[in-house]
Amino acid sequence: MRCLILLLTALPALAQYDLVIANGRAMDPETGLDAVRNIGVSGGKIKAISTKPLKGRDTIDAKGLVVAPGFIDLHSHGQDDENYRYKARDGVTTALEMEVGVWPVDPWYKAREGKALINFGATSGHIPARMAAMKDTGTFLPRDNSVNRSSTAVEEREILAHVREGLDQGALGVGMGIAYFPKVTREEILGLFGLAGERKTPVYVHMRNPGPVEPGVVDSMQEVIADAASSGAPLHIVHITSMAFRQTELALGMVDGARRRNLDVTTECYPYTAGMTQLESAIFDKGWQERIGVNYGDLQWVATGERLTEATFQKYRAQGGPVVIHSIPEEMVKMALTHPGVMVASDGWLVDGKGHPRAAGTYSRVLGRYVRDQNALPLMEALRRMTLLPAQRLGVASKGRLKVGADADITVFDPAKVADQATYDNPSKYAEGIPYVVVNGVAVVSGGQLRTGVFPGRGVRR
Ligand SMILES: [Zn+2]
Structure with a gap:
């Protein structure tokens, strides 16, 4: 019996949490917290936000990085x-x-x-x-x-x-x-x-x-x-x-x-x-130039990247598809x-x-x-x-906050490097400088790479 008690009390010292995000600059807009903290996550929830070191089964070293909701x-x-x-x-x-x-x-x-x-x-x-x-x-x-x-x-x-x-x-x-x-x-x-x-x-x-x-x-x-x-x-x-x-x-x-x-x-x-919508939609019914304050050349056909003319506008509108509007x-x-x-x-x-x-x-x-x-x-x-x-x-009180009890949806980024890469000509480029993203306690981005085969996302309902 005594041994069992000893064993049980010793266990938390080994791994208190499923995941620890250590030494990051924790920022929470609700409380104004902006300081180095260790975050302990278990069961998909934030369980601890501490100045003391925490032990996790997995650990993310967030030194020099911002840890945000x-x-x-x-x-x-x-x-x-x-x-x-x-x-x-x-x-x-x-x-x-x-x-x-x-x-x-x-x-x-x-x-x-x-x-x-x-x-x-x-x-x-x-x-x-x-x-x-x-x-x-x-x-x-x-x-x-x-x-x-x-x-x-x-x-x-x-x-x-x-x-x-x-x-x-x-x-x-x-x-x-x-x-x-x-x-x-x-x-x-x-x-x-x-x-x-x-x-x-x-x-x-x-x-x-x-x-x-x-x-x-x-x-x-x-x-x-x-x-x-x-x-x-x-x-x-x-x-x-x-x-x-x-x-x-x-x-x-x-x-x-x-x-x-x-x-x-x-x-x-x-x-x-620029915005984007479907060229066949009512947005481009008669009078669109006056309503939006743009002309054919301000429209960019997404499929090819080309700017439109009156002729290509008519052709693609009949066909249907997304168009970028530089407006x-x-x-x-x-x-x-x-x-x-x-x-x-x-x-x-x-x-x-x-x-x-x-x-x-x-x-x-x-x-x-x-x-x-x-x-x-x-x-x-x-x-x-x-x-x-x-x-x-x-x-939703359990999201958008870095606080104990909140869902462990956490984004870790490098404020010196974070940058968008996607452009109008090449929109399918991943952002850079966001090495870790955690959804309900599970890392979906780790070391700057997407993890495959994990599906921690949940439906948010009223
Ligand atoms: Zn809209």
């Missing part, structure tokens, strides 16, 4: 193995499809449980729900039946029922892309806000119109802010810079004003001067990235390595280009926009 991307369209690999190498431990959302919701989560490198989740999407109810032939974005007309009363009820069903199945809010439905009524949109308001869950919205020409970004913000005010639904406006362009300051002022009147309104941006002034990117409360979110997706560099480089680009090289914002402030603020928007 794993980055949370609220706007990640790429929801497959390929995209999760690029997200992980960019320091993202949770990638969520909140704008377009998904429908039906349950099968989407089931298809990923136990098979995902990083954590995943989605809103109940108005876009897929409306495409289903109106029998649109589009896949990711609408193409015909839901674009060309308003919904009937019967269809509108069915759309609302679809979105409600998705919320019942644990979706993280209501996703909306009003711009993709030029004929959707303001009443239909208000009805969805009403549903979100009843459930006290946020609406994540790509607004009706961008740009300075009315109806443009100001009208669009008036619509969603008024709907949020009257319904009580929390509101998250996606990619503010690619809606507001040169009016980013005005748009951010409207968000701030709404917040000062105690409305729950937030926004996000990506650190790039956002650099000053506006910097203004949004440094404006109080604005989150970082990628809006990225890659298909067979093709797409926009933001899918692979958003987070490393903010940390490298804007924090280190340009000194545009302090490191802790950048981390807040990638971790704590998105977690608060989700209402």
Whole structure:
């Protein structure tokens, strides 16, 4: 008996934790912790944050490196193995499809449980729900039946029922892309806000119109802010810079004003001067040059990398596919990235390595280009926009924080080396300077390399 007690008391000294991240500069935006600490992880949770040495079955030596909560991307369209690999190498431990959302919701989560490198989740999407109810032939974005007309009363009820069903199945809010439905009524949109308001869950919205020409970004913000005010639904406006362009300051002022009147309104941006969407979508219906403030030569066809002309625009629009839109002034990117409360979110997706560099480089680009090289914002402030603020928007207390009891989603990076590598011409290049990424206690990036055959990602549900 005595021997057994001795043995039991001796065991913890050998390996107290599954994993220890030792000697790193631990940074936590919630508490302001910025000091060398040892982090002990067991059972997928952070169990200790200590100045004393800890013993782990596995140890990561993080000397000289920053240890931060794993980055949370609220706007990640790429929801497959390929995209999760690029997200992980960019320091993202949770990638969520909140704008377009998904429908039906349950099968989407089931298809990923136990098979995902990083954590995943989605809103109940108005876009897929409306495409289903109106029998649109589009896949990711609408193409015909839901674009060309308003919904009937019967269809509108069915759309609302679809979105409600998705919320019942644990979706993280209501996703909306009003711009993709030029004929959707303001009443239909208000009805969805009403549903979100009843459930006290946020609406994540790509607004009706961008740009300075009315109806443009100001009208669009008036619509969603008024709907949020009257319904009580929390509101998250996606990619503010690619809606507001040169009016980013005005748009951010409207968000701030709404917040000062105690409305729950937030926004996000990506650190790039170009957006991307499908060329066949309603975004490029008649008048797009005036709405977006660009011309053919500002469009870059993703499949070939070529800039478009009127002729190639017509040809590729008939064919369909993603197009990069060089439309956002650099000053506006910097203004949004440094404006109080604005989150970082990628809006990225890659298909067979093709797409926009933001899918692979958003987070490393903010940390490298804007924090280190340009000194545009302090490191802790950048981390807040990638971790704590998105977690608060989700209402998830166990993520976005480096604290005892939190999920062990942890990103370890070298502040002197972290940098995006992906470009418009070569978007499928992994970020550099992020040697360790831990998801639910399991390293998915180790020594700067992806680990294969590990699937610690879990579905984030409401
Ligand atoms: Zn969008």
